[in-house]
Amino acid sequence: MNITVTINGEEHSHDVEPRISLAQYLRETLDLTGTHIGCDTSGCGACTVTVDGAAAKACTLLAVQVDGCEVTTIEGMAQNGQMHPIQEAFKENHGLQCGFCTPGMVMTAVDILKNNPNPSEEEIRHGLEGNFCRCTGYHNIVKSIQHAAEKING
Amino acid sequence: MIPAKFDYIKVGSVSEAINMLEKHGDEAKILAGGHSLIPAMKLRLSRPEMLIDISGISGMDTISEDDDEIVVGANCTHSAIASSELVNSQLNILAQTAKCIGDIQVRNRGTIGGSLAHADPASDYPATILACDAKIEVEGKSGKRTIDATDFFLGIFTTALTEDELITAIRFPKVVNGSYHKFFQSASRFAVVGVAAVKEGDSVKVGVTGVSGTPYRATAVENAYDGTSSAASHAVDDVDVMSDHFAGEEYRSHLAKVMVKKALEA
Ligand SMILES: Cc1cc2nc3c(=O)[nH]c(=O)nc-3n(C[C@H](O)[C@H](O)[C@H](O)COP(=O)(O)OP(=O)(O)OC[C@H]3O[C@@H](n4cnc5c(N)ncnc54)[C@H](O)[C@@H]3O)c2cc1C
Numbered sequence: 001m002n003i004t005v006t007i008n009g010e011e012h013s014h015d016v017e018p019r020i021s022l023a024q025y026l027r028e029t030l031d032l033t034g035t036h037i038g039c040d041t042s043g044c045g046a047c048t049v050t051v052d053g054a055a056a057k058a059c060t061l062l063a064v065q066v067d068g069c070e071v072t073t074i075e076g077m078a079q080n081g082q083m084h085p086i087q088e089a090f091k092e093n094h095g096l097q098c099g100f101c102t103p104g105m106v107m108t109a110v111d112i113l114k115n116n117p118n119p120s121e122e123e124i125r126h127g128l129e130g131n132f133c134r135c136t137g138y139h140n141i142v143k144s145i146q147h148a149a150e151k152i153n154g
Numbered sequence: 155m156i157p158a159k160f161d162y163i164k165v166g167s168v169s170e171a172i173n174m175l176e177k178h179g180d181e182a183k184i185l186a187g188g189h190s191l192i193p194a195m196k197l198r199l200s201r202p203e204m205l206i207d208i209s210g211i212s213g214m215d216t217i218s219e220d221d222d223e224i225v226v227g228a229n230c231t232h233s234a235i236a237s238s239e240l241v242n243s244q245l246n247i248l249a250q251t252a253k254c255i256g257d258i259q260v261r262n263r264g265t266i267g268g269s270l271a272h273a274d275p276a277s278d279y280p281a282t283i284l285a286c287d288a289k290i291e292v293e294g295k296s297g298k299r300t301i302d303a304t305d306f307f308l309g310i311f312t313t314a315l316t317e318d319e320l321i322t323a324i325r326f327p328k329v330v331n332g333s334y335h336k337f338f339q340s341a342s343r344f345a346v347v348g349v350a351a352v353k354e355g356d357s358v359k360v361g362v363t364g365v366s367g368t369p370y371r372a373t374a375v376e377n378a379y380d381g382t383s384s385a386a387s388h389a390v391d392d393v394d395v396m397s398d399h400f401a402g403e404e405y406r407s408h409l410a411k412v413m414v415k416k417a418l419e420a
């Protein structure tokens with residue numbers, strides 16, 4: 001089936017098999033390998049992207065379901081070689097160790113901060129319920145998102 | 155993990171969906187948010203040959219007021235319900251329920267219609283649908299009908315929907331005094347036990363999910379209710395209590411009483 005999707009601001013059209021997930025489409029057809037696949041069964045959040053601005057697990061969406069939508073992946077966060085404030089905050093607060101979960105964490109943070117520009121620590125922890133990290137113990141991820149909120153709010 | 159091959163069609167109207175269901179019979183499945191169906195297809199627990207995507211049907215994702223009722227379209231996502239001003243002000247118990255489903259990503263895609271049709275015994279909405287005496291509006295080849303919440307859930311993953319029917323909306327009375335109480339399964343965040351209570355004057359309506367294969371109205375609690383929480387001891391009277399590796403029968407029965415007590419005290 002032919003789909004047209006705007007990914008990181010650029011329109012892409014491809015013929016895809018209906019059973020191909022958005023995560024596979026991004027990684028294998030478009031070579032956007034920043035979207036990681038951990039569990040592949042909607043548990044870990046590593047594959048999180050935004051679809052029309054809302055965080056979604058790309059392993060549990062078919063590429064055909066996002067026909068006509070706007071998708072942002074981790075590759076679309078930096079603009080003109082400048083990291084997004086959320087990315088900067090992760091770097092400055094040691095919000096990652098191995099980095100496997102990080103693209104999903106950053107894309108979920110986009111949704112958290114969009115709906116709640118000044119989240120409390122507890123609200124951030126609740127917001128990250130669908131994202132697993134096996135390295136950091138979450139502490140610095142929460143700190144990174146708090147710091148990112150400060151940066152964005154100026 | 156890749157599902158078995160299937161064809162996909164995105165329909166633009168309820169009648170188109172019903173025609174497709176009729177044409178393809180049990181080889182076809184409705185796709186709404188996909189957050190129960192796609193994981194099941196990846197694990198090959200489900201292998202439909204045709205997916206009928208209903209997410210684009212206009213008018214099925216709206217929430218509206220109809221006199222003293224609130225009508226929630228089947229395609230409303232858990233997020234849309236949780237953040238709806240109308241739901242928060244007139245049917246707060248439903249917003250409370252939607253907010254504790256899964257995580258942000260799941261709430262952004264999963265729908266109330268999909269959750270009810272799927273009828274997972276650990277899902278949250280059934281408790282609230284029952285306690286509110288909501289009505290499920292469905293449409294099929296022989297027309298429209300309305301199913302009372304108490305007649306809708308028939309067993310594990312089993313509902314009163316026929317093969318050619320889809321849920322179009324859920325009709326709720328406005329609720330002033332209602333609350334939902336959930337004991338989370340710590341890994342999946344589904345409900346081990348979920349209890350919804352709606353109080354009206356001297357009476358209460360109590361819906362329970364997670365405890366039995368079929369969610370139920372705790373009528374024994376409702377009959378014994380005296381304004382205190384002592385009726386909670388009747389939470390599992392005449393109920394066939396489930397047992398699994400998260401919670402054995404004895405523990406789950408106890409938990410049901412504790413959660414009903416909380417709901418009655420709220
Ligand atoms: C990680 C994770 C955590 C979750 N946690 C929870 C939780 O805590 N509590 C909870 O309650 N749920 C939870 N869920 C399930 C989630 O709420 C699903 O969104 C919901 O069960 C199904 O809705 P859907 O729109 O995704 O339906 P789909 O997956 O698209 O469909 C599910 C089933 O319903 C049928 N169907 C869909 N829409 C209709 C309709 N309008 N009429 C007739 N049939 C229809 C489909 O054919 C299919 O059989 C979780 C899911 C995931 C992946």
Ligand code: FES
Pocket residue numbers: 036037038039040041042043044045046047048057058059060
């Ligand atoms: S890879 Fe999608 S949630 Fe784990």
Ligand code: FES
Pocket residue numbers: 095096097098099100101102132133134135136
């Ligand atoms: S940094 Fe390694 S999984 Fe999170």
